[in-house]
Amino acid sequence: MYNRLDKGRKVLSEQPFSVLVGTELSRMDEGQVVMELPLRRDHMQQHGFAHGGVVSYLADNALTYAGGTVLGDVLTLEMKINYTRPAIGDRLIARAEVISSGRTQAVCQCRVFAVNAGTEKLCAVAQGTIVAIPKPD
Amino acid sequence: MYNRLDKGRKVLSEQPFSVLVGTELSRMDEGQVVMELPLRRDHMQQHGFAHGGVVSYLADNALTYAGGTVLGDVLTLEMKINYTRPAIGDRLIARAEVISSGRTQAVCQCRVFAVNAGTEKLCAVAQGTIVAIPKPD
Amino acid sequence: MYNRLDKGRKVLSEQPFSVLVGTELSRMDEGQVVMELPLRRDHMQQHGFAHGGVVSYLADNALTYAGGTVLGDVLTLEMKINYTRPAIGDRLIARAEVISSGRTQAVCQCRVFAVNAGTEKLCAVAQGTIVAIPKPD
Amino acid sequence: MYNRLDKGRKVLSEQPFSVLVGTELSRMDEGQVVMELPLRRDHMQQHGFAHGGVVSYLADNALTYAGGTVLGDVLTLEMKINYTRPAIGDRLIARAEVISSGRTQAVCQCRVFAVNAGTEKLCAVAQGTIVAIPKPD
Numbered sequence: 300m301y302n303r304l305d306k307g308r309k310v311l312s313e314q315p316f317s318v319l320v321g322t323e324l325s326r327m328d329e330g331q332v333v334m335e336l337p338l339r340r341d342h343m344q345q346h347g348f349a350h351g352g353v354v355s356y357l358a359d360n361a362l363t364y365a366g367g368t369v370l371g372d373v374l375t376l377e378m379k380i381n382y383t384r385p386a387i388g389d390r391l392i393a394r395a396e397v398i399s400s401g402r403t404q405a406v407c408q409c410r411v412f413a414v415n416a417g418t419e420k421l422c423a424v425a426q427g428t429i430v431a432i433p434k435p436d
Numbered sequence: 437m438y439n440r441l442d443k444g445r446k447v448l449s450e451q452p453f454s455v456l457v458g459t460e461l462s463r464m465d466e467g468q469v470v471m472e473l474p475l476r477r478d479h480m481q482q483h484g485f486a487h488g489g490v491v492s493y494l495a496d497n498a499l500t501y502a503g504g505t506v507l508g509d510v511l512t513l514e515m516k517i518n519y520t521r522p523a524i525g526d527r528l529i530a531r532a533e534v535i536s537s538g539r540t541q542a543v544c545q546c547r548v549f550a551v552n553a554g555t556e557k558l559c560a561v562a563q564g565t566i567v568a569i570p571k572p573d
Numbered sequence: 574m575y576n577r578l579d580k581g582r583k584v585l586s587e588q589p590f591s592v593l594v595g596t597e598l599s600r601m602d603e604g605q606v607v608m609e610l611p612l613r614r615d616h617m618q619q620h621g622f623a624h625g626g627v628v629s630y631l632a633d634n635a636l637t638y639a640g641g642t643v644l645g646d647v648l649t650l651e652m653k654i655n656y657t658r659p660a661i662g663d664r665l666i667a668r669a670e671v672i673s674s675g676r677t678q679a680v681c682q683c684r685v686f687a688v689n690a691g692t693e694k695l696c697a698v699a700q701g702t703i704v705a706i707p708k709p710d
Numbered sequence: 711m712y713n714r715l716d717k718g719r720k721v722l723s724e725q726p727f728s729v730l731v732g733t734e735l736s737r738m739d740e741g742q743v744v745m746e747l748p749l750r751r752d753h754m755q756q757h758g759f760a761h762g763g764v765v766s767y768l769a770d771n772a773l774t775y776a777g778g779t780v781l782g783d784v785l786t787l788e789m790k791i792n793y794t795r796p797a798i799g800d801r802l803i804a805r806a807e808v809i810s811s812g813r814t815q816a817v818c819q820c821r822v823f824a825v826n827a828g829t830e831k832l833c834a835v836a837q838g839t840i841v842a843i844p845k846p847d
Contacts, residue, residue: 310482313482314480314481314482314487315477315478315479315480315481316478316479316480316481316486316487316489316490317481317487319456319478319479320489340452341452341453341456342452342453342456343451343452343453344451344452344453344454345447345450345451349453350451350453350454350493350497351493351496351497351500351511351512352453352454352457352489352492352493352494352496352497353453353493355489355492355493355496355515356487356488356489356490356492356493357489359488359489359492360487360488360489363488374488374519375488375519376518376519376815376839377516377517377518377519377788377839378492378516378517379514379515379516379517379653379700379790380514380515380516381513381514381673381680381700381702382511382512382513382514383672383673383680384673398657398684398695398698399655399657399658399695399698404787406655406657406698408682408698408700410672421672421673424672424673424680424682424700426653426655426682426698426700428655428787428788428839513678513702514651514702516653516790516837518810518817518837518839520809520810520817521810535794535821535832535835536792536794536795536832536835541650543792543794543835545819545835545837547809558809558810561809561810561817561819561837563790563792563819563835563837565650565651565702565792584756587756588754588755588756588761589751589752589753589754589755590752590753590754590755590760590761590763590764591755591761593730593752593753594763614726615726615727615730616726616727616730617725617726617727618725618726618727618728619721619724619725623727624725624727624728624767624771625767625770625771625774625785625786626727626731626763626766626767626768626770626771627727627767629763629766629767629770629789630761630762630763630764630766630767631763633762633763633766634761634762634763637762648762648793649762649793650792650793651790651791651792651793652766652790652791653788653789653790653791654788654789654790655787655788656785656786656787656788
């Protein structure tokens, strides 16, 4: 009875770390997802920007969800992230998409934006490999 | 009056996100750092493992601190992480080291281990570029 | 007197390795370049596909050229490549673009396609950091 | 009748691109390989250093061979490379090792050194995922 977005939100609510951080799933279509994170003081590093680890967590999670829209149960095998600008603002938005996919793997990319007073600025770009959960190795 | 480890711990205590997550700095020598994270339910994803975002946060932070031991005030320009095994256990340990450094940049590597009942298992390997905080760009 | 494309082709002709490999520069606009490589037997690995090293060379070079369109004299600091499909065909086409740039650095992405009997298929996706050539470090 | 090193050299001799470039396999043990490349003018870019694409080709190939020592027939799924210094000298040496491996995948790391007048200097560090050649996807 769940649609894709509801199911994605349910999984997110079952990730204690995502609940701790406060992640929201805004959109989940085949090959594309949008995740958002309302920023609070808890997310900062010592200079008052969102911690790089918060940005990479959000990128990682968005990549995984994007891959999941085409592969089902998945995990992130690896990812790479470039930080392009300090993440300053009231909200992070991660937009991830599937670039290429096969039966068991997908390559996905993600851009993370910081929203400050209504203006979005790119703060990170990520690329990674998502794999369907394999049989025990 | 602070030694390097005390100073590193002070910076860590000024990162609200690291306080939220519960990160500990165990060792900080020139070119090498060790960070640890006692795992709790808050760090999990839906399958009961530490969330990949927790692992990548810890790797990112350890890489940054390693670079900081040779460069001073730094930030992570980019990083790449391979997850090698689900992070199951009571504690994560990230060991990072400087592989190469110049006046303004360092390439660092990090291995993250999950400690389960006293046994360490490698769960991620990361590599990244740390840069001295630049003049406004 | 040179326009951007002519200048780019001149630099390419001064790279003995690019001459050895046979790389062609098709397009060079601000923030975007296209490089092509007519495939011959010399580019293959043991299974008859273009060697991964040929694909990564082309991606690396296209990323560098893209960064150069906004930064001038540049070099590649780092890059990451995902191979999505064996590179089979008569020609590789690398399309690279600048995603984000500052005064001294740019983050670029590239997609490499294999053209087989007129059909393009994505065979690799790359992302990297291009830097203006720095003062001696 | 072939030992591992002979078999590795045979495969290398069947890669036309490796023959074109002039790659040599010096060592091939379980989990560890060494590849070398005597540098000639053909390998250079416009500043007289080995082209980044030569360095990344060598790193990629060494990673693949390292993974092959534990997995059999393999290909490189993805890799990331940081260039740490211009590759100046008469020879490149790539030392690659398996960091972690399962039934179908291995994470490997590689360091590439330029040998100049008998002195080795690190010029690149790479990390990648090697996979056993899968069934058609």
